[in-house]
Amino acid sequence: MELHEDAVQPDADATQVSCRAWRDGRLLHEHVPLEDVVDIAHDPDVLVWVDIVAPTAAGLSTFASQLGLPATAVEDALGPKERPKLIRHDTHLFFTVYAVLPGQSTAEHLALSRLSGWVMPAALITIRRNDAFDMTEIVRRWEEDPELLDAGSGALVHGLLDAVVDDQFAWIETLDERVEELESQLFDNRQAGTPFARTLFDVRKELVTLRRIVLPMREVVSGLLRDQTTDAPALRPWFDDLYDHVLRAAEWTESLRDLVSSAFETNLALSDERLNTVMKKLAGWAAIIAVPTAITGWFGQNVPYPGFSEPLGLWLSVALIAVGSVALYLVFKSKDWV
Incomplete structure (x- = not known):
């Protein structure tokens, strides 16, 4: 089962670019003109966030070359069916994660949104295939703590990944409640049958997908903990806490998978008994x-x-x-x- 998101083919007319800049943790520019983004991104005294939605390969390549990033950076950002990962380059870090969309996910379909990013000492460039994932809450988290923003781009990365993990955690909790409901129905003869087996299969399929995006997050966060770009003393406790959340999410996902497998086996045994x-x-x-x-x-x-x-x-x-x-x-x- 490959990771994928519900997205349309990028169109040059649909590409959206937004930029915010902070100095000493305070908002400097809320809307930076596109022609000034590259100059500001190279200013070491200014923290910059650039958000690119629905980019084209040509447009992203031009922007990457202006930032001094290699061509492999574009390949990483636009490659199809990428797994969550963190890659170190000479000039930057690159990460890819998948956010769960609770409002669009159903019992039969887990909706995901892919988020990629280039991390430089004083800049974070996020790349999204579409605008399904709302960045408004992320910006609010960033600006709640100006002192943390003063630590550099690592603060932006932490705020983004923290929100992604929180959404994953919330959906894991939802699946846990569904598994508990299935367990209560397991020994009820009236509930057993094709509908029960179908629901159990849907939950198991979502857990397989969720496991593919949750487990690699341990490597992503642990890699950020070891990198100089994000290893500021002020950020260390925050990334340690984030890593703890990632571990809990991974362990919870694994335990749910074991419970669903046990429910499959128990349902089969009960069917034989009946x-x-x-x-x-x-x-x-x-x-x-x-x-x-x-x-x-x-x-x-x-x-x-x-x-x-x-x-x-x-x-x-x-x-x-x-x-x-x-x-x-x-x-x-x-x-x-x-």
Whole structure:
């Protein structure tokens, strides 16, 4: 199962570029003109965030060359079906992560939004295929702590990844609630069947996708902890806390996968048990029905038998049917076969 997001083919007319700049943790420019972005991005005293939505390969290549980034940076940003990762280059860091979109995700489909970024000492350039992921909340988080912004681009990266992990965590919690509901239905005979198995399969499929985007986050965050670009003393506690959240999310995802696998196996075992119960009941009733069939067949033969051609024969056959059927019923009932 490959990672993918619901996106349209980038169009030059649809490309959006926005830029904000801070100095000493304070907002310097809320909207930087596109022609001034490159100059500001090279100013070591200014922290810059550039957000590019729906970029084209040609446009992104031009922008990367102006920033002094290699051609491989564009390949990393626009490559299809990339896994979450962190790559170190001589001039920058590159990362790719996937954010969960809770408002667009359903029980049958987990909606994802791919976020890529170039990290330089005083600049963060984020690259998004579409605007499905709202950056408004991220900007609010950044500007809540001006002192943290003064630590450099690592503060921007932390705020972005923290929001991504929070959304992943929220969806893991949602899946955990769904698994608990399935567990409560597991031993209810009325709920078992195709709809239950289908729901269980959908949850398992979402967990597989979620596992592919959550587990690699450990490598991304641990790589940021070791890199000089983001290893400012003021940021260390924040990245340690982020790494702890990533570990918890990964462990929770793994435990949910084990629970769903156990639910699959338990549902299969219960199905076999119900089938065995039905077969036992059918066998018990078949044995009971065989008693009157055998007796009436014997007494119906044109040969002498006890009470032949007399009323005694009728009552004798009725008594044998009643006694044999009741006796078998009581025996099977005591063994829970009927």
